Amino acid sequence: MSKGKDRAQAKKVVQAQLAKERRRTVTLWTTVGVVAVLVIAGLIGWGVAAGQEKDTAGKLTVPPSAVDDGTAFARGSGPVTIDIYEDFMCPVCHEFEKTSGPTVTQLVDAKKVTVRYHPIAILDRASTTEYSTRSAGAAAAASVGGKFFEYHEVLFANQPAEGSAGLDDAKLIELGRSVGLTDAAFADAVNGRTYTAWATDVTDKASARGVTGTPTVLVAGKKLDQPTPQALTAAVEAAGA
Structure with a gap:
């Protein structure tokens, strides 16, 4: 009887450890996923900002007060x-x-x-x-x-x-x-x-x-x-x- 109880107790300990490990794995990958999303969002934001500046610099905008065909x-x-x-x-x-x-x-x-x-x-x-x-x-x-x-x-x-x-x-x-x-x-x-x-x-x-x-x-x-x-x-x- 004592051996049976010991085996049951050991089984519970192993199951608890496995459950804990699963939770740790889920938490780890959730964290990695969140970080990845934030990094991607940051890169997208930087890309959009850089693209907007490039678009602004590449777009011909003539000052309203310019004369002589917009040159002076x-x-x-x-x-x-x-x-x-x-x-x-x-x-x-x-x-x-x-x-x-x-x-x-x-x-x-x-x-x-x-x-x-x-x-x-x-x-x-x-x-x-x-x-x-x-x-x-x-x-x-x-x-x-x-x-x-x-x-x-x-x-x-x-x-x-x-x-x-x-x-x-x-x-x-x-x-x-x-x-x-x-x-x-x-x-x-x-x-x-x-x-x-x-x-x-x-x-x-x-x-x-x-x-x-x-x-x-x-x-x-x-x-x-x-x-x-x-x-x-x-x-x-x-x-x-």
């Missing part, structure tokens, strides 16, 4: 048109703005000219982050907030060195805030690359128009070989302003 931003209302093709990474463009920018402003204030600024991206190779494209896109976003010229000025005032990474998106957004672009729309456009495709498109159009370098300055459709303050003033006067 106008300043002034005078009878003579000055077209300025610039790259925000271009040091010669920066020099042009320092030396001839005040003359351009004087001509605008005198209501002699309408200036069309064309931000193009031909120097992406001069940075490690395609800064020319990113800054041109940020300038387009600034135009939507009514601050293109102010942002244009602050970008040149903070121009990074050629060959550097360029300003990151956070800095581009910070510079926007410094000129009054404090709403989320500007930051979202910079982070989301809303105007990346536009920057590429206007660069292609500039090339098709014969623009091979920056700065390229035209007065009444005629290119100035040396866009000095004196040459600008003389060309505007010759055009009849």
Whole structure:
């Protein structure tokens, strides 16, 4: 009798251990399943977000205020048109703005000219982050907030060195805030690359128009070989302003 009881007791212990092991296995695989689901969900979420950013960057969105076939931003209302093709990474463009920018402003204030600024991206190779494209896109976003010229000025005032990474998106957004672009729309456009495709498109159009370098300055459709303050003033006067 004692042996029978011992065998029964041993059987119960074995059954209990087997049941416990089954519960452990179920719990383990349930946990693994949950983790797998979470990982897959995370990957899907990342993929969707990455896809959305790629779609945004690949979609041609033209800023509403852009003129000249959507390639430029106008300043002034005078009878003579000055077209300025610039790259925000271009040091010669920066020099042009320092030396001839005040003359351009004087001509605008005198209501002699309408200036069309064309931000193009031909120097992406001069940075490690395609800064020319990113800054041109940020300038387009600034135009939507009514601050293109102010942002244009602050970008040149903070121009990074050629060959550097360029300003990151956070800095581009910070510079926007410094000129009054404090709403989320500007930051979202910079982070989301809303105007990346536009920057590429206007660069292609500039090339098709014969623009091979920056700065390229035209007065009444005629290119100035040396866009000095004196040459600008003389060309505007010759055009009849």
